[in-house]
Amino acid sequence: MMKAMVPLCLLVAMLHPNVYSLTQTDHHTDQPEATDTQEQHSLEVDPLESCQRIIASNTDFAFQFYRQATTQEPDKNIFFSPVSISAALALLALGSRGSSQAQLLEGLAFNLTNIQKEEIHDGFRQLLRLLNRPGSQVQLNMGNTLFMDKHLKPMKTFLKDIKKLYRAKAVSSSFQDSTEAKKEINDYVKKKTHGNINQILEDLDPNTLMVIVNYIYFKAYWENPFNIKGTHKDFFHLNAKTSVEVEMMIRDGFYKAYSDRKLSCKVVQIPYKGDVTALFILPNKGKMKELERVLTKNTVYKWERSLQRRRMELRIPKLSISGTYDLKRILTNLGVTDVFSNWADLSGITGNPDVKVSKATHKALLKIHENGTEVAAANSIDFLPHSAPPIVKFNHPFLLLIVDQYTQTILFMGKIVNPAEK
Known part of the structure; x- marks a missing residue:
């Protein structure tokens, strides 16, 4: 049958x-x-x-x-x-x-x-x-x-x-x-x-x-929003030959970050308000496939343990x-x-x-915007020394994990190859 x-x-x-x-x-x-109050009994x-x-x-x-x-x-x-x-x-x-x-x-x-x-x-x-x-x-x-x-x-x-x-x-x-x-x-x-x-x-x-x-x-919402006035047009390089124009957000501030020399990538953690963080992973140009081959939970645990707070000028494309x-x-x-x-x-x-x-x-x-997952005008100021910080620019394909820190659950996972693609 x-x-x-x-x-x-x-x-x-x-x-x-x-x-x-x-x-x-x-x-x-x-x-x-089922309500939590019922469960608590x-x-x-x-x-x-x-x-x-x-x-x-x-x-x-x-x-x-x-x-x-x-x-x-x-x-x-x-x-x-x-x-x-x-x-x-x-x-x-x-x-x-x-x-x-x-x-x-x-x-x-x-x-x-x-x-x-x-x-x-x-x-x-x-x-x-x-x-x-x-x-x-x-x-x-x-x-x-x-x-x-x-x-x-x-x-x-x-x-x-x-x-x-x-x-x-x-x-x-x-x-x-x-x-x-x-x-x-x-x-x-x-x-x-x-x-x-x-x-x-x-x-x-x-x-x-x-x-x-x-x-x-x-x-x-980001714990520290990007200033909408700083957002500007810039190029995102899909590969060695092709680029697209994107709206690039910019913020000078302190972030937890790590440079993994062995895997040729930079990792930046951007906190949302609350217990959720976004982990942005930028491989060196041409190194995405090598990074993907070794991507496991142990790799991510190592990155999270290695993060250190440092000042940088962060540039990330708006995307949907x-x-x-x-x-x-x-x-x-x-x-x-x-x-x-x-x-x-x-x-x-x-x-x-x-x-x-x-x-x-x-x-x-x-959707990623200046204020988090939805557009809203807001400004936030870190008190910064007058020296120029290193620039970390997400202007070629990168990986993204959105993690609930309280339970250590990966809520979302993605690879942004073309932020302009609808």
Whole structure:
């Protein structure tokens, strides 16, 4: 028998149907997300300690995904949210069984002899709770929503678990009217990303049974903004032969930085207000591919340990870049094959093994401006000596990591090859 297909998209995931009818269900109306106050009543270990168990694997996955993305598009901008992809796929693993589940978790860089599945899911529960922590100066909202066809009957335990572990809620939808369902999902993502991502779904098969939407929205301001009056036109060198004109921001101030002579690159850490920092990595001209080959979590840990505060004149291009990825292609290369095949077992979702993932998509967007991730006029002055500082100019391809320092989670990762590319 042919299996149903599950387009899984990130910002989205989808389930495609089977040949026999699915009985009507009445228990997947909008549900409130689990609140921190509810969680605090349960006896539990320190949330930071619990989420630390999954951070190393999440970081390994981030670099594995980056390698796949850059192999597929070697000379293109790259930008994605590894933690967003990990959370959506771990949620899918929660509804998977057998080798489908093992491949998903191993594809997310978990060694299942060293960590229990329950520890992984609890790690994500605590991580999502800490990333969405109230009172932070960074606006970071991340969550999952399942749009389920009104004829699909999900298991109550699955609905309960996704709410408790992944801050996910289920919404009843009618996929037979695919135009209206597509609009409903796109409008939802647009709202959750504050208008930044208008269309995550371009088409929607009327046979779809479920769409899993994972969204992440990030807005933050530099601890020390760039002065808008200093921004000027300059050239960014895509390669030895080609340049484009960009708006170059400029700031003379103190930053934590490190020159890695062995890897021929400079690393500059720019703090946002709150617990999030951006790590800008500038390889020497022509050295990007060598740097990419040795890019691992240990390399980044070494850089972070080696950073020292120093004065510099920093020049960084304003930019707005996005990345859209076929997750099915990348995950298949990482050994996650069963969920996309007739061997798929997603019986943890419906109690029925006859569905599979047919499509998986991720989309992420970044804007960098003088005041952080959104334009706003502001001035900040460091008291500087009258000598001229060294200039660090990001005027050729560079790497970027945006890291939540509190949990040591890579929120976003990218390579800026052409800041002028829309």
